[in-house]
Amino acid sequence: MRLILLCVSPILASCVAAPEPAALAETTPNDVNAADELSPDEAFAHGIVLRDSNELEEAFTYVRSAAMRGHKEAQFELGLWYMTGNRGVREDFEQAAKWIEQAAQQGQPDALTYIWQLYFYGRGVAQSDRRALQWLQRGAGAGLPMSAYYLGLFHYEGIATPVDHAEASIWFEDAADQGVPGACYYLGVMSLEGDAVEQSNEDAAYWFERGAAQQHPASMLAMGDLYRDGTGVDQDVKQARAWYRKAKAQNEDTEVQSAAAARLEELEAAEPE
Structure with a gap:
């Protein structure tokens, strides 16, 4: 069954062999305070500007500040950095899963796309087809076409749910229409x-x-x-x-x-x- 879903995400596939970068330097209290003085939206926006300017240590500080205060886009961004092991952050799937799941819980579309894969492959979390299915159901319910497609496959193959081709056809048609x-x-x-x-x-x-x-x-x-x-x-x-x-x-x-x-x-x- 797992073969039909192999390499769903190019990032999940490529990050396995990603080289380990140097760790970011410790942030200073002044850096943290400056980030925290901004609203989460402002901190995230400034972090992205710094990221795009390759000022990675400061970017991490601002994005993390926004993420810790519940900013879903910052949470996903931070999770992606940990997942891919770039932007100066060491690859850490536990941290990646933590932040991506927090973003997914708030309905961030990209996070919903990735979190089920982390559970399906057991990357940074205990492997669980059941949890993968639950996240696919949420993503499909939110109108995400690839979530609808893979939810259809779960029903078609009987992954964490009884085989149900009639239910699969509903989700396949939803995905096909998108x-x-x-x-x-x-x-x-x-x-x-x-x-x-x-x-x-x-x-x-x-x-x-x-x-x-x-x-x-x-x-x-x-x-x-x-x-x-x-x-x-x-x-x-x-x-x-x-x-x-x-x-x-x-x-x-x-x-x-x-x-x-x-x-x-x-x-x-x-x-x-």
Whole structure:
């Protein structure tokens, strides 16, 4: 089950190998007092200006001051620094999870996107599929498209909840309507198989085409299959070849690349151009 969610976040994937930077120098009481004299909004804004000027020690002081006073954007920013181990802060997933969760509790969208992943992978917190599911539910309820998509996957695969493809289809459609190509792919598969939705080859073609239009590898491969077999579309070997070539040319999914290459060879052997 965990393979379907591998490398959800490029930051979570890349930070594992991030080099450890030098630690920030200790802040002085004067620095702290100056930051605390500003409102949380002002402290955060000034911290970002300092960050962008590469004045990292002072930036940390101002952002942390705002975060400690409940500023959700500052909390997420601080958590991100700890997660990635940059901006002069040593990588520390426990601190990252602490601040990101505080921001998520206040509904900060980016924090909601990351916190479920921290629980799912057990980075800085005890691994918990149940907590990951709860955070996905909150993110999806807040209208976040990727949260809706992964919530659909949790229901589809039965992660921390019973397998429920009907419920999965609801969240996939929510995500697809917000432009998530992977959700379009799953709806295509479910329509093709009549899995928790009405069986319809035409609907399958509709969803696969929407995913393929956004360069989703498996959707492009599926479009090739539909045109090859005349399923939900008029049979068209040239169109099938075109989609297989697109699926082969992408670099995101090597399994799809291999499958597309094999299908092209089969077509060209049967009916060379």
